[in-house]
Amino acid sequence: AQSVTQLGSHVSVSEGALVLLRCNYSSSVPPYLFWYVQYPNQGLQLLLKYTTGATLVKGINGFEAEFKKSETSFHLTKPSAHMSDAAEYFCAVSDAGQGAQKLVFGQGTRLTINP
Amino acid sequence: KAGVTQTPRYLIKTRGQQVTLSCSPISGHRSVSWYQQTPGQGLQFLFEYFSETQRNKGNFPGRFSGRQFSNSRSEMNVSTLELGDSALYLCASSLGPGQGVYEQYFGPGTRLTVT
Numbered sequence: 176a177q178s179v180t181q182l183g184s185h186v187s188v189s190e191g192a193l194v195l196l197r198c199n200y201s202s203s204v205p206p207y208l209f210w211y212v213q214y215p216n217q218g219l220q221l222l223l224k225y226t227t228g229a230t231l232v233k234g235i236n237g238f239e240a241e242f243k244k245s246e247t248s249f250h251l252t253k254p255s256a257h258m259s260d261a262a263e264y265f266c267a268v269s270d271a272g273q274g275a276q277k278l279v280f281g282q283g284t285r286l287t288i289n290p
Numbered sequence: 291k292a293g294v295t296q297t298p299r300y301l302i303k304t305r306g307q308q309v310t311l312s313c314s315p316i317s318g319h320r321s322v323s324w325y326q327q328t329p330g331q332g333l334q335f336l337f338e339y340f341s342e343t344q345r346n347k348g349n350f351p352g353r354f355s356g357r358q359f360s361n362s363r364s365e366m367n368v369s370t371l372e373l374g375d376s377a378l379y380l381c382a383s384s385l386g387p388g389q390g391v392y393e394q395y396f397g398p399g400t401r402l403t404v405t
Binding site for chain 1: 294321323325332333334335338340345346348380382384386387392393394395396397398399
Protein backbone atom coordinates (compact mmCIF):
# COMPACT_ATOMS: atom_id res chain seq x y z
CA ALA A 176 0.00 0.00 0.00
CA GLN A 177 1.12 3.52 -0.69
CA SER A 178 1.39 6.22 1.94
CA VAL A 179 2.59 9.79 2.30
CA THR A 180 4.04 11.54 5.31
CA GLN A 181 4.30 15.30 5.43
CA LEU A 182 6.66 16.46 8.14
CA GLY A 183 5.21 19.43 9.97
CA SER A 184 1.52 20.18 10.00
CA HIS A 185 2.32 23.89 10.30
CA VAL A 186 5.20 25.81 8.78
CA SER A 187 5.75 29.52 9.28
CA VAL A 188 8.25 31.60 7.29
CA SER A 189 8.91 35.28 6.76
CA GLU A 190 8.05 36.98 3.50
CA GLY A 191 11.05 36.64 1.17
CA ALA A 192 12.44 33.61 2.99
CA LEU A 193 12.90 30.11 1.61
CA VAL A 194 9.89 27.83 1.73
CA LEU A 195 10.60 24.13 2.35
CA LEU A 196 7.74 21.67 2.78
CA ARG A 197 8.75 18.08 3.38
CA CYS A 198 7.14 14.98 1.91
CA ASN A 199 8.19 11.35 2.20
CA TYR A 200 6.36 8.55 0.49
CA SER A 201 6.11 4.80 0.62
CA SER A 202 5.35 2.83 -2.50
CA SER A 203 6.10 -0.68 -3.67
CA VAL A 204 5.91 0.39 -7.31
CA PRO A 205 7.38 3.38 -9.15
CA PRO A 206 5.42 6.33 -7.84
CA TYR A 207 3.83 9.28 -9.45
CA LEU A 208 4.12 12.24 -7.07
CA PHE A 209 2.13 15.44 -6.84
CA TRP A 210 1.90 18.63 -4.84
CA TYR A 211 -1.44 20.39 -4.54
CA VAL A 212 -2.35 23.68 -2.87
CA GLN A 213 -5.68 24.49 -1.25
CA TYR A 214 -6.83 28.00 -0.44
CA PRO A 215 -9.66 28.54 2.05
CA ASN A 216 -13.04 27.36 0.83
CA GLN A 217 -11.62 26.15 -2.44
CA GLY A 218 -10.71 22.87 -4.08
CA LEU A 219 -7.21 21.64 -4.78
CA GLN A 220 -4.93 23.17 -7.40
CA LEU A 221 -2.08 21.19 -8.91
CA LEU A 222 1.29 22.85 -8.30
CA LEU A 223 3.54 20.28 -9.95
CA LYS A 224 3.97 16.59 -10.65
CA TYR A 225 6.65 13.97 -11.15
CA THR A 226 5.95 10.96 -13.32
CA THR A 227 9.13 9.97 -15.11
CA GLY A 228 12.26 11.63 -16.44
CA ALA A 229 13.89 14.69 -14.87
CA THR A 230 13.83 14.45 -11.10
CA LEU A 231 13.72 18.21 -10.54
CA VAL A 232 10.33 19.46 -11.57
CA LYS A 233 9.15 23.03 -11.77
CA GLY A 234 5.61 24.09 -11.16
CA ILE A 235 3.45 27.14 -11.00
CA ASN A 236 3.99 30.19 -8.80
CA GLY A 237 7.76 29.61 -8.56
CA PHE A 238 7.56 26.26 -6.76
CA GLU A 239 9.73 23.29 -7.54
CA ALA A 240 10.30 19.82 -6.10
CA GLU A 241 12.96 17.16 -6.42
CA PHE A 242 12.24 13.45 -6.55
CA LYS A 243 14.88 11.54 -4.57
CA LYS A 244 14.32 7.83 -4.90
CA SER A 245 17.06 6.86 -2.43
CA GLU A 246 15.45 9.04 0.24
CA THR A 247 11.84 8.35 -0.85
CA SER A 248 11.29 12.09 -0.70
CA PHE A 249 9.62 14.76 -2.79
CA HIS A 250 10.16 18.03 -0.92
CA LEU A 251 8.59 21.25 -2.17
CA THR A 252 10.61 24.47 -2.25
CA LYS A 253 10.27 28.09 -3.25
CA PRO A 254 13.24 30.46 -2.99
CA SER A 255 11.30 33.50 -1.81
CA ALA A 256 7.95 33.35 -0.02
CA HIS A 257 5.15 35.72 -0.91
CA MET A 258 2.16 36.58 1.22
CA SER A 259 -0.10 34.97 -1.39
CA ASP A 260 1.59 31.60 -0.74
CA ALA A 261 -0.27 31.25 2.56
CA ALA A 262 -2.41 28.15 2.11
CA GLU A 263 -2.50 24.43 2.85
CA TYR A 264 -0.26 22.17 0.81
CA PHE A 265 -0.79 18.50 0.12
CA CYS A 266 1.64 15.92 -1.17
CA ALA A 267 0.09 12.94 -2.95
CA VAL A 268 1.23 9.67 -4.48
CA SER A 269 -0.24 7.41 -7.09
CA ASP A 270 1.18 4.64 -9.21
CA ALA A 271 1.55 4.27 -12.94
CA GLY A 272 -0.99 1.48 -13.00
CA GLN A 273 -3.64 3.78 -11.66
CA GLY A 274 -2.75 6.54 -14.09
CA ALA A 275 -2.93 9.03 -11.21
CA GLN A 276 -6.68 8.60 -10.92
CA LYS A 277 -6.41 7.30 -7.37
CA LEU A 278 -4.37 9.61 -5.16
CA VAL A 279 -3.17 8.94 -1.64
CA PHE A 280 -2.65 12.22 0.19
CA GLY A 281 -0.52 13.30 3.10
CA GLN A 282 -2.13 15.07 6.03
CA GLY A 283 -1.25 18.49 4.69
CA THR A 284 1.01 21.33 5.78
CA ARG A 285 -0.44 24.72 6.57
CA LEU A 286 1.96 27.45 5.42
CA THR A 287 1.86 30.81 7.15
CA ILE A 288 3.77 33.79 5.79
CA ASN A 289 4.86 36.48 8.27
CA PRO A 290 5.23 40.04 6.97
CA LYS B 291 -12.66 25.80 -20.96
CA ALA B 292 -14.88 25.57 -17.91
CA GLY B 293 -13.50 23.85 -14.84
CA VAL B 294 -14.97 21.08 -12.74
CA THR B 295 -18.31 22.08 -11.29
CA GLN B 296 -19.97 20.61 -8.23
CA THR B 297 -23.50 21.13 -7.03
CA PRO B 298 -24.69 22.01 -4.54
CA ARG B 299 -21.85 23.89 -2.86
CA TYR B 300 -23.37 23.64 0.60
CA LEU B 301 -25.81 21.16 2.05
CA ILE B 302 -27.31 20.57 5.49
CA LYS B 303 -28.93 17.23 6.20
CA THR B 304 -30.25 15.36 9.22
CA ARG B 305 -28.98 12.03 10.48
CA GLY B 306 -30.65 9.13 8.72
CA GLN B 307 -31.39 11.06 5.54
CA GLN B 308 -29.71 10.42 2.23
CA VAL B 309 -27.94 12.88 -0.06
CA THR B 310 -26.85 13.06 -3.69
CA LEU B 311 -23.96 15.20 -4.86
CA SER B 312 -23.26 16.05 -8.47
CA CYS B 313 -20.07 16.62 -10.42
CA SER B 314 -19.60 17.82 -14.00
CA PRO B 315 -16.07 17.19 -15.29
CA ILE B 316 -14.06 19.34 -17.64
CA SER B 317 -15.21 18.89 -21.22
CA GLY B 318 -13.41 15.93 -22.77
CA HIS B 319 -12.48 14.37 -19.44
CA ARG B 320 -13.80 10.86 -19.00
CA SER B 321 -12.54 9.95 -15.55
CA VAL B 322 -14.09 11.26 -12.35
CA SER B 323 -12.76 10.60 -8.85
CA TRP B 324 -14.35 11.49 -5.52
CA TYR B 325 -12.58 12.34 -2.28
CA GLN B 326 -13.75 13.09 1.24
CA GLN B 327 -11.91 15.74 3.24
CA THR B 328 -12.30 16.00 7.02
CA PRO B 329 -10.13 17.66 9.67
CA GLY B 330 -9.51 14.33 11.38
CA GLN B 331 -8.95 11.94 8.48
CA GLY B 332 -7.69 14.36 5.86
CA LEU B 333 -8.24 13.62 2.19
CA GLN B 334 -9.45 10.12 1.47
CA PHE B 335 -10.23 8.48 -1.85
CA LEU B 336 -13.81 7.34 -2.25
CA PHE B 337 -14.07 5.96 -5.78
CA GLU B 338 -13.23 6.54 -9.42
CA TYR B 339 -15.35 6.17 -12.51
CA PHE B 340 -14.26 5.86 -16.10
CA SER B 341 -16.57 5.20 -19.03
CA GLU B 342 -19.51 4.66 -16.67
CA THR B 343 -17.64 1.92 -14.78
CA GLN B 344 -16.26 2.04 -11.27
CA ARG B 345 -12.54 1.34 -11.61
CA ASN B 346 -11.41 1.85 -8.06
CA LYS B 347 -13.03 2.04 -4.67
CA GLY B 348 -11.67 3.30 -1.38
CA ASN B 349 -12.26 1.92 2.07
CA PHE B 350 -15.70 3.34 2.78
CA PRO B 351 -18.89 1.56 3.82
CA GLY B 352 -21.53 0.56 1.30
CA ARG B 353 -23.61 3.60 2.28
CA PHE B 354 -21.35 5.52 -0.09
CA SER B 355 -22.07 4.86 -3.73
CA GLY B 356 -21.66 6.57 -7.03
CA ARG B 357 -22.33 6.39 -10.70
CA GLN B 358 -21.25 7.98 -13.94
CA PHE B 359 -23.39 8.88 -16.89
CA SER B 360 -22.64 8.61 -20.59
CA ASN B 361 -21.73 12.32 -20.71
CA SER B 362 -19.12 11.66 -17.95
CA ARG B 363 -21.06 13.56 -15.31
CA SER B 364 -20.99 11.77 -12.00
CA GLU B 365 -23.08 11.60 -8.87
CA MET B 366 -22.30 10.22 -5.47
CA ASN B 367 -24.91 9.16 -2.95
CA VAL B 368 -24.67 8.71 0.78
CA SER B 369 -27.52 6.89 2.46
CA THR B 370 -28.44 6.81 6.14
CA LEU B 371 -26.31 9.81 6.96
CA GLU B 372 -24.23 9.84 10.14
CA LEU B 373 -22.72 12.80 11.94
CA GLY B 374 -19.28 11.60 10.86
CA ASP B 375 -20.21 12.05 7.21
CA SER B 376 -19.94 15.82 7.65
CA ALA B 377 -17.12 16.75 5.31
CA LEU B 378 -16.02 18.52 2.17
CA TYR B 379 -16.60 16.21 -0.78
CA LEU B 380 -14.28 16.89 -3.68
CA CYS B 381 -14.65 15.73 -7.23
CA ALA B 382 -11.72 15.56 -9.62
CA SER B 383 -11.67 14.94 -13.33
CA SER B 384 -8.98 13.78 -15.72
CA LEU B 385 -8.65 12.49 -19.24
CA GLY B 386 -8.52 8.95 -17.94
CA PRO B 387 -6.11 6.03 -17.98
CA GLY B 388 -3.89 5.41 -20.95
CA GLN B 389 -3.93 9.03 -22.07
CA GLY B 390 -0.39 9.77 -20.93
CA VAL B 391 -1.46 12.82 -18.97
CA TYR B 392 -1.44 12.32 -15.24
CA GLU B 393 -3.27 15.29 -13.85
CA GLN B 394 -6.49 15.56 -11.92
CA TYR B 395 -8.40 18.81 -11.78
CA PHE B 396 -10.47 19.41 -8.68
CA GLY B 397 -13.78 21.14 -8.27
CA PRO B 398 -14.56 23.55 -5.40
CA GLY B 399 -16.26 20.82 -3.39
CA THR B 400 -19.60 20.32 -1.69
CA ARG B 401 -19.65 21.09 2.03
CA LEU B 402 -22.01 18.60 3.69
CA THR B 403 -23.11 19.17 7.26
CA VAL B 404 -25.05 16.44 9.03
CA THR B 405 -26.99 17.48 12.14
